[in-house]
Amino acid sequence: MTDAGPLDADETTFLAAVRSGDAARFASLTERHRRELQVHCYRMLANYDDAQDMTQETFLRAWNKRESFKGHAALRTWLYRIATNACLDLLDKRNDRTPVPSELPDPASELLYLQPYPDRMLPEDPQESVVARETIELAFIVSVQHLPPRQRAVLILRDVLGWPASKAADALALTVASVTSALQRARVTMREQLPDRRLDWRSPATHELSDDERAVVKAYIDAHERNDLDGLTSLLRDDLRFAMLPEVGPVLMTADDAVDGWVSGGLFRRGHDDWRGTITMVNRMPAAVLYLRTPDDPVHRLFALAVLHVVDGRIAELIGFDATDTPWLELPPTL
Template structure:
């Protein structure tokens, strides 16, 4: 709902509302930007709950700093600037929000604080949604986390939001030369961290899950419900990357992943009665796994498996503990 007294394009009225001290009109004016700001914070932080908190912090800061809004830049730009700096302040205080060294058996580092992003909370504007898939997929979000915070902010403002260098420099209180240098270094890091088969993040990408992807998800769920280890294994690329967050340890081959599942008791008593539901998060195909244990009449929410599918095979499988996350809006039982 948009108040008739808060039009989208009337700069004078927007300035008047921001500076008026009318909290209700100010909230109506800024609330329409909440979803895109939350996606921005998520790209900065890779954690949905942190992004929620920093979006709320952004809107509070905007209210308290409303006198600083001069109308020279768009309200949206002003809010993005506040959001970016709120995230940088958060990262300066939270040293646990950086990638950690991987398990000795795996290469590189791990982003253990990564959380999935529910598609229902993405921006409603179709154009925003088209941009979102390629730049909100899990592999991309993880790659961005390997950038130092300020370099990360430069990369997101310049290469994702498309801000010119002077605008990004002003937002971050840097020189244009510093922004240009930071962006060049950031691009090298992100390309190095993205799996080799991934497209460049600025190339066109559809935002709908394809029929082929749906078929693979269906087969993945069927394999679980039938306790079909051979069928599950057949869906995996040999170079599968598998992680179950927030637990450490990333498997980098299908063989290692399957060995871990078997040793963990998959398809054994207690882990052999499954029901699954297809969904999407981060504009990616996913399956919600429900488990029933002996003596329990219901299937209870267990894990969320997010799949990156390449040529009909699962190339990346990121599992998340789905319990205790009401923002995913998943039924607790089946």
């Protein structure tokens, strides 16, 4: 695997660290790639905890295989290759990382291992940031999980990272023809999974919340704080896609059905009627952090995180998470 052009200062210094066995210098040069590698692993695995583990595994493998780095490829390319194969090895071993058919009347599958990704851990490199939103949004992450692992790796390497077919083939020990075929099949699946989304992930995309998005998430929080069922219903598109993980997978439903389901589950009844909320972002998406105060409690405690996809001023997708078990998001426990 080769990258065009002479070695830059990083590769030259790294090569010297490899040859001398300088572990501290080796760690310093690889550590600067941690955030982007962790996002790469998250795209492969849809789980923050697993992404952390596989990033650490990448650094361990890199140290153990340091003699294989000859400077023919960029350090970043070499690390991505190791990270991709670490994720593939995990997926080969773990059948709980394959979407399972939902018993609900919906063609989607359950992703009970899906976890939100904190924006503060996204890469600071502006070249990564311009594509980060549409390739870190939950809809993309969920859709990618429906690809077989090696198709998933090909799609991410080729269409997200922009690698040429020859480099992706070398990284995955495949032929260029196999990579081209896998990419074609993966793109077909992604068009089926994301029929209404822009699929040109290599062109610039925004990563800041629009005024429209901020207004909708604020209205969503306000509706909870006022116990306003009509207001909540009016925010939802009629073809809402909803999931509350880890209980069930994504399902399509009408806005009225969604609200009826929430009410039957206790929403706005005594004990579930004293809400407060704040606006945040995860996966470059607008999100409402909801805090609930029960009758015998003097404070509002962290309860749920609702991640919203807003289209034309209404909520098209809502994925809820139990926020009490997401320490990596660093949300205040009380409000």
